[in-house]
Amino acid sequence: MSEFKNRGFLLKQRAFLKLYIYKTIDKHKGYASQYLGDLRKEFKQYGYEPTHTETYKVLHELTRDGLVKRERQIKGEKGVDFQEIILYSLTDEGKKEYDLYKKQMKVELERCRGLLDKALEDHYGPVR
Template sequence: MSKYENRGFMPKQRAFLKLYLLNKIKEKKGGYGSQFLTDLQKEFKQYGYSPTHTELYKTLHELTRDGAVKREKRLLGEPGVNFQEIIVYSLTDEGQEQLEIHNKLMKVELERCIGLLNKAIRDNYGPIKKKA
């Protein structure tokens, strides 16, 4: 997971989504992809951010490959009424560990970026500079 420590400019969207997904999957079992997607889109709407379905699924796939989450097929809605298949996610033991690590790294990363953005505001919108 060291690829998320990469002190660059801003955080990667993937790492950001991973943070949310790991924590959401931990909190509430039985969540599935398009549900996470619409929830997050709703949460972020007022911040002008709307993750795409592909990026969200790719994040879930990566978590699966990492062994952090496991997948189970389910049928959505009443049996016999609705046959929509979904894939629900739950945290593995390894995922629990990864979550703790990722949370820790991302906290630092988020704070670093907030610091950088705040600096930009201070530097460029600060008090009027004295002339001469």
């Protein structure tokens, strides 16, 4: 909620990413670096390339707030390639928060789209 004091210009990247990460975790367990790769692929055509740091920040925030569980695991062919990863899944509270967050973000995303639509109309006219 304090996150939505952001009654200013457009929404912050962090909030945008958080929504996607919530969704992904909710669908299936996964680890940070994987999420990042997927997001980058999805947004590539929009010229948007999120950084790894920003992804971790979201994940750490969710962890701190008790909204996700962390689970260590070894990835790779057994014995050969040790690579520890951390799998995320939503806690019960996390699921509830995701629901709420999603509702709030709908309003926020639409507000922002309104702002952009207004600008497009104001400067380039009604027909696009």
